[in-house]
Amino acid sequence: MxxxxxxxxxxxxxxxxxxxxxxxxxxxxxxxxxxxxxxxxxxxxxxxxxxxxxxxxxxxxxxxxxxxxxxxxxxxxxxxxxxxxxxxxxxxxxxxxxxxxxxxxxxxxxxxxxxxxxxxxxxxxxLKVEPLPTSEEYRYLFTIINRSTRWPKAQPIWQQKAESCMKALIGWVSRHGVPYIITSSSWGVNFMSTLWNSLADNLGAKIIHTTAYSPEANGIIKRLHRSLKASLTARFQGGIWRKELPLVLLGLKTSPHTALNISPAEALYGQSLTLPADTFQHTMSPASPSDNRKAFERIMPAKATYHIARKVYIPNELQNAEYAFIWVDAHRIPPHSPDYLGS
CATH class of the missing domain: 3.30.420.10 (Ribonuclease H-like superfamily/Ribonuclease H)
Known part of the structure; x- marks a missing residue:
């Protein structure tokens, strides 16, 4: 190889x-x-x-x-x-x-x-961007990433509906607990549904939807998609990507992250995961307390990074305005409905 x-x-x-x-x-x-x-x-x-x-x-x-x-x-x-x-x-x-x-x-x-x-x-x-080819009846991936540790999760789902996304999120909660804030896309109907929002309310989590036309608002998940697609493409054989996904995620979890300088596994568990090649190596002597202290000092939550410095213009009059018009950025029924809501 x-x-x-x-x-x-x-x-x-x-x-x-x-x-x-x-x-x-x-x-x-x-x-x-x-x-x-x-x-x-x-x-x-x-x-x-x-x-x-x-x-x-x-x-x-x-x-x-x-x-x-x-x-x-x-x-x-x-x-x-x-x-x-x-x-x-x-x-x-x-x-x-x-x-x-x-x-x-x-x-x-x-x-x-x-x-x-x-x-x-x-x-x-x-060149259309199609969904993943069907593999063991799966066609979509529900992706989650923790902002502090950069720990990724990609759960195969059958259909792109709120019920499937809800089950995948509950699986994350059962392993890592309830997140304080959930940042989701504002374009998918499944992330704007009543079922999705009611689940977050029952869990006690706060949902933040990304700003329209601003993919950098959730750039951390976009970069995960880029790495995930590149890794799956490299291992893609015979259309069975479902079997390759666990090893691909293992590589992403154990690779050093640029924002952390350590792997997501080290940031989450305090030590690296055992890889297949590690089983053929000799056992190492136990680390001293000073080495453990230095190791834990390296494991700090990653700070949010802002790659684009964009100034948002907010009129001063908006603070004291009694009324405001909201632009409807969606398909309007009937077609000649007003572009703005408000009075």
Missing amino acids: QEFAKKPTAHRHPLPHGTLTLTTNASSMVMCAVLEQDTDDCCQLLAFFGKKLTSVEQKYSAFDRELLEVHRTIHHFHHMLEGRQFVMQRDHQPLVRSFAKTADAWSAQQQHHLSAIAEHSCTIKH
């Missing part, structure tokens, strides 16, 4: 009649892409591309970052894409629709990027 991991990724030679597929993705910090060719037998890797965004580019809107990433990726692979039909796969739906838009409300930079992309014979397709 170690010898296989040391081998470099095999790149194929491009075929003159192979169907080219360019898959791209951009975050707030970097952009990356992979170029592949589809043959009769399988999909073969041709090349990678990655670049860090500048401080100015990081302030672009999501649409401008995605458009910039597509433009740079095509320019990077222009010697392989020039004069050939290829497919561009994106997970950003507004960018896919932008090429069919007839309005002229574009900035000069957007017009330049769109016109440069239109010079190539490419078909842009939306």
Whole structure:
């Protein structure tokens, strides 16, 4: 296994009649892409591309970052894409629709990027983010993480409903006790239901919903999802991810966390968990009291980190206002209902 991991990724030679597929993705910090060719037998890797965004580019809107990433990726692979039909796969739906838009409300930079992309014979397709493939009748994961110890939990569930999430939360409470505050998403209907809120009231926990359009409000769980998906992808074989999940969680629990400088297991239990490789090692001599004191001094709850410093504007008049209008950020029935509530 170690010898296989040391081998470099095999790149194929491009075929003159192979169907080219360019898959791209951009975050707030970097952009990356992979170029592949589809043959009769399988999909073969041709090349990678990655670049860090500048401080100015990081302030672009999501649409401008995605458009910039597509433009740079095509320019990077222009010697392989020039004069050939290829497919561009994106997970950003507004960018896919932008090429069919007839309005002229574009900035000069957007017009330049769109016109440069239109010079190539490419078909842009939306890459849907699908749920997990069904594994032993499971299709979803209910994820929880403790803010102090960074201890993660991923519970497979059959369906994405409030009843399933409630059972998974009760399983967490039975092992670790009732949390004082529960931070949940504000987009899922299951987290906004009466059943979910009544469960928190009966447990004596306080529920805080994340702010709309602000994924950084619960960035700790987003980073867990990123690590969890990367680990499951690395061990994904035959579609049975349910059997790989316990070992993946064991690796996340025993790996040092950047916010703690120790593993979540050490922060929770005061010592590291026994791994399979540890059973083949010789027993160690017991630690002295001074060593134990130093070890416990390292195990301190992690402080909340704020990666984005954003100023929220609150008018001074709002403190003394008798009435206020609340914007309805949801589908309105009937369609011509007022956008705001209040009087």
